[in-house]
Each structure stands twice: as C-alpha cells, then as structure tokens.
Amino acid sequence: MNPQPRAAINPPSVHLSEIDAHTFAAWLDAGTNGVVLVPVGALEQHGPHLPLGTDALLSTSIAAAVAETTGALVAQPVTYGYKSQQKSGGGNHLPGTTSLDAATLIGLTRCLTTSLFTQGARHVVFINGHFENYQFLYEGIDLALNDLGISSGDDRSVLLLSYWDYVASETLETVYPEGFPGWEIEHGGVLETSLMLHLQPELVDLDRSVDHPPAALPKFDRLPVIPSRTPATGCLSSPAGSDADKGKLLFDQVVDTLAQDIARELRLKR
Helix, strand or coil, rough: CCCCCCCCCCCCCCCCHHHHHHHHHHHHHCCCCCCCEECCCCCCCCCCCCCCHHHHHHHHHHHHHHHHHHHCCCCCCCCCCCCCCHHHHHHCCCCCEECCHHHHHHHHHHHHHHHHHCCCCCCCEECCCCHHHHHHHHHHHHHHHHHHHHCCCCEEEEEEEEHHHHHHHHHHHCCCCCCCCHHHHHCCCHHHHHHHHCHHHCCCHHCCCCCCCCCCCCCCCCCCCHCCCCCCCCCCCCCCCCCCCHHHHHHHHHHHHHHHHHHHHHCCCC
C-alpha cells in the first residue's frame, strides 16, 4: 500500500516569530513547501525623515507579502547589516548607523542557513534590503552549504537577492519621471520614502525631508572617509516627489515579480 499523503499545514501567520514550534515542525514535516524567507536589513540613518530601521522594515514587508502568495514562511529579520559605505549609504560615521563587520555578518548568515536546513527547510531565500550586505551574505551561504555537503544536484538550495533588482524599468519610469539617479545613491530618496509612505506612513515625517541635488562623490573609495562629502542630510538623493501611490506601485510590482520568480525557480504552486 502507498502511504497516505501528509496533511498540508496552514500556520496562522507567515511569520515564524508568531507561530509555535510544534506548528512549524508539522509544517516542515508535511513537506508541502519547505521555503523559509529571511529578510535582511540594517540599522542605518536614512536622513531626517525616515527611521533607522527602514531597510529591515521594507525587506520584511516584501518577504511577508511574497510568503502570502507562495506558501513560504518568514524568519525573523536580520536587523543589523554590514558597514554603511559613503557612496551608497552615507557612511558608517553617521549617528544611528550601527553596523556589523564582515566576519560577523558572514558568520551570522552561515549559522542561520545551517540551522534552517538542519531543522528541515528545503529552500532558504535571503531577501536583502541593505546595499552593502550582498557579498557577505553570499559568503556565509556558500560556507554553510559547504559545511552541510549541499552541492549541485541536491534538491535543497538557497536563493539570494536584493529586492530592488525586481523593480521593472516601466515602474522606474513612473516613479522617476525626470530620470532615475541610480541604485547606489537611492538612499533616503524617492524609492525608500515612497515605499515607507505606502507601508508605514506613521514612521515618515516628510516635513523634515530636504530637497537637494544628488550626492557628487568620487569614483574611488577613500578611507578614512571625508565626512563633508556626504550631504548634511545623510541622504544621497532627494526624496522630493515621493508619495504613497508610487510606493504602492513599487511594492505591488516587486512582490508580484519576485513571487513569480521564486515560485518558478522552486516549483511552487501559487
């Protein structure tokens, strides 16, 4: 006789932090999905109008919405990130920016990946929301897979992505009618401000936002930094033109495209 299929488990929340351990174990055992999303951000200044936790707030909101449509679950976010760089985050010298060094972020990523697979996850998806994190997340994942003996041909995998890579060119044209300034200096600017106005407007104070030209920084990195090269606001581009409608457009389009991509890659039913 063929064994009876295990009943699908529908946890009451997509957030692991809001469900109990026995429900999570049953969900893993049911084997109907096994995808855990890990949002990653930073505690980093985003100018006078946005909260320090913007990166993790956005990646977590996107992860939760993707989980709702794919049947995945969302781990607690990594709320600290690698050192802010002057050319992409204003710089690690700015008040409020509280960072990890490379070894710590690599080690943390390695531990999370190992732990989730050891518990029975089939796929882990890191959704990055802080520009400077990416290569250190990559290294931590690579080390964990080597530790676990997961190589090509294994049906387990890790996906690593930054959510802004899913913003379509048509969306950018709508959000930036006068031209997109580039991802590196989109820090505290229209994209993040609009997303926050859509998702958590109570944390945004547009009255304190400042309209100024994009930061003009050299092509090289100089260490130690020259603080005066970072705009006084800490923002590398202006948030002028931000609104909740643009945020909704960005959020809905990114979530839909990202969910489709994950579902197709991991053969999930939506």
